[in-house]
Amino acid sequence: DADVTQTPRNRITKTGKRIMLECSQTKGHDRMYWYRQDPGLGLRLIYYSFDVKDINKGEISDGYSVSRQAQAKFSLSLESAIPNQTALYFCATRGTSSGELFFGEGSRLTVL
Amino acid sequence: GQQLNQSPQSMFIQEGEDVSMNCTSSSIFNTWLWYKQDPGEGPVLLIALYKAGELTSNGRLTAQFGITRKDSFLNISASIPSDVGIYFCAGLNTGTASKLTFGTGTRLQVTL
Numbered sequence: 036d037a038d039v040t041q042t043p044r045n046r047i048t049k050t051g052k053r054i055m056l057e058c059s060q061t062k063g064h065d066r067m068y069w070y071r072q073d074p075g076l077g078l079r080l081i082y083y084s085f086d087v088k089d090i091n092k093g094e095i096s097d098g099y100s101v102s103r104q105a106q107a108k109f110s111l112s113l114e115s116a117i118p119n120q121t122a123l124y125f126c127a128t129r130g131t132s133s134g135e136l137f138f139g140e141g142s143r144l145t146v147l
Numbered sequence: 148g149q150q151l152n153q154s155p156q157s158m159f160i161q162e163g164e165d166v167s168m169n170c171t172s173s174s175i176f177n178t179w180l181w182y183k184q185d186p187g188e189g190p191v192l193l194i195a196l197y198k199a200g201e202l203t204s205n206g207r208l209t210a211q212f213g214i215t216r217k218d219s220f221l222n223i224s225a226s227i228p229s230d231v232g233i234y235f236c237a238g239l240n241t242g243t244a245s246k247l248t249f250g251t252g253t254r255l256q257v258t259l
Contacts, residue, residue: 039189068246075156077235078190078249093246125189134178134239136247138189 038062041126041139049147054113056142058126066129067109068136069093069101071122078125084109116146153236153250161258166223168253170236175216178239180247181208185232193234194221228257 039060048054058067065086070078080093082101090101098120100112113120123143127136153170160166170179178197182190194205196212196219203210207224219236236250 070249075251077151077153077251080246083246127189134180134195134241134247135192136180136182136190136237138191140187140189 037140039126039128039137039139041124041142043142044140045143047145047147048116050117052116052146054116054144056111056124056126056144058109058111058139060107060109060126060128060137062128062130062137063106064128064130064137065106066131067103068127068129069099069109069111070125070127071095072125072141073122081111081124113144116144118146120144121146151236151238151248151250153253155253156251157254157256159256159258160226162226162228164226166226166230166255167220168222168234169218169220170238170250171218172238172248173217176238176240176248177216178241179210179212179219180237180239181210181219181221182235182237183232184235184252190233190235223255226255226257228259231255231257 042057068083069081079095084103102110123141126139129136151170151172180195181193184190194210199216201212209222211220233252233254235252237247239247
């Protein structure tokens with residue numbers, strides 16, 4: 036089983052719908068991240084959390100919200116999806132002693 | 148937000164050839180990381196560099212942390228078909244608010 040699990044892996048939705056992407060991890064890491072990947076733009080940080088009570092905006096947080104339900108769970112929500120939020124979304128975790136990020140397999144979201 | 152400039156954007160090479168790619172930044176980092184993303188997967192760490200001037204190898208991969216701390220290089224020797232994917236550099240300044248900044252990616256295609 037993957038250490039960082041994302042659900043759903045693929046989702047097609049319509050403009051205006053609310054969408055939640057979920058992430059769970061078994062690595063015991065405190066730090067969790069949500070990234071968005073678009074062709075030619077690399078990975079851009081949406082939100083990150085260093086523990087259950089800590090939530091921070093990344094560089095592209097507008098239109099998104101997050102919830103850190105537990106150390107192992109970090110969900111990303113789009114309250115009212117729009118077509119330019121069509122992208123591949125990655126959850127990642129990191130321990131406190133290393134710079135290495137461990138990524139999930141990604142959630143591909145299409146907003147029509 | 149800050150992004151790292153990664154070049155080339157894409158490469159088509161023949162099996163057996165060597166590959167070089169680089170990453171530059173306008174600001175310094177104290178850690179450089181190189182990731183590879185296979186199709187349909189999340190990025191996976193290849194090499195981590197922690198010291199200016201450091202040269203580190205991982206099999207056929209060699210990466211260097213630039214002396215100015217504003218750049219890094221990745222070389223792949225004797226490429227094989229499974230080297231296909233997107234390679235990302237990432238810079239990090241470790242600390243309590245540390246987060247990675249990713250490059251825009253280099254897409255590598257290997258022909259037989």
